[in-house]
Amino acid sequence: MEISEKAITMLTRIGFTKYEVMIYWTLLVYGPSTAKEISERSGVPYNRVYDTIASLKARGFVNEVEGSPKVYVAYSPKIAFLKFKRDIDGIKDELEKELKRVKVKTEERPGIWRTKDLDIAVEMVRESIDSSSYEAILVAPEKFLENIEDNIKAALKRGTTISLYTEEKIDLSDFAKLGNLYVRKFHKLNHFIGMFDGREVIDIQNIGFRPRNPPSFKATYPEIIFSQYSFIREAFKESSLILEGIKNRDDLRFFANFHAVDIIRRHLNDGVIYAKVLGRNLVTGEVEELEGRVVGYTVALDEGIDNFDLETERGIVKVGGMFAVLEEYETTMIRLTIV
Secondary structure, three states: OOOHHHEEEEEEHOOOHHHHHHHHHHHHHOOOEEEEHHHHHOOOOOHHHHHHHHHHHHOEEEEEOOOOOEEEEEEOOOHHHHHHHHHHHHHHHHHHHHHHHHHEEEEEEEEEEEEEEEHHHHHHHHHHHHHHOEEEEEEEOHHHHHHHHHHHHHHOOOOOOOEEEEEOOOOOHHHHHHOOOOEEEEOOOOOOOEEEEOOOOEOOOOOOHHHOOOOOOEEHHHHHHHHHHHHHHHHHHHOOEEEEOOOOOOOEEEEOOHHHHHHHHHHHHHHHEEEEEEEEEEOOOOEEEEEEEEEEEEEEHOEEEEEEEEEEEEEEEEEEOOOOOOEEEEEEEEEEEEE
């Protein structure tokens, strides 16, 4: 029996052995067959038919019909691969659980992951949104948001702040009912940029033109994060706030200090704002937990300055954001409460 090289290549790519390919293909072509018929039609030695069928049965591609002699049937690719995909998804989920259990809690070496496959790039974005706990910043064309809508909604529900730069025409009022959402109108939207908790950035280039294979990457290098963070600061300066949804006034989370300071600037006169941050002391290098009332702020984006004054038990300290220089503390973990 002839079998195309294309079919052999496709099946061996998912782990089929040569004999598994030959037997599965034989059953698809000829239909229900006995072991003897399978051997004669496929060319697989008779003494290897049973162990090969047992392997295909275990993977959900073949079943047997009781009788004498037994007859074997192949599930169609559409049915077989449905079960195969479920099994793979189950293995993936278990691997992710196991990884969380054993992953070493140390500072990881920076890395970069590149792809020209749009589906992979989108999955990177989804994964990063799902793992964000403080803030996800998304600079995105309206059309791209359709790919990550469910992930955004889930993030809002669990308390992650979503700061979105996109077109004005998009209606996100339903999103604002789910959590803390800030939408700014921004006109330079040929690329997608996502930054998540200040620990990683994803860039999908020329997505506004809908290319089939856009150059994309995810990076955790501080230098790359800094360059994208600087771009987002510029986008903040050039954009205008068109939607603010504050659902959780007692827990507004940010990693971008200029976003937190903007909230402070606009709401400090309305009441009392408290902050809780995990910040690095720029003198000692120690990470400290700070908590207290916000009593002031400074915004001078042209000079690269955005910070706020926090009244703590030890006195008033000045808190800056990522890559802070002039302040006493830098932080990417900010929780505000508006009373």
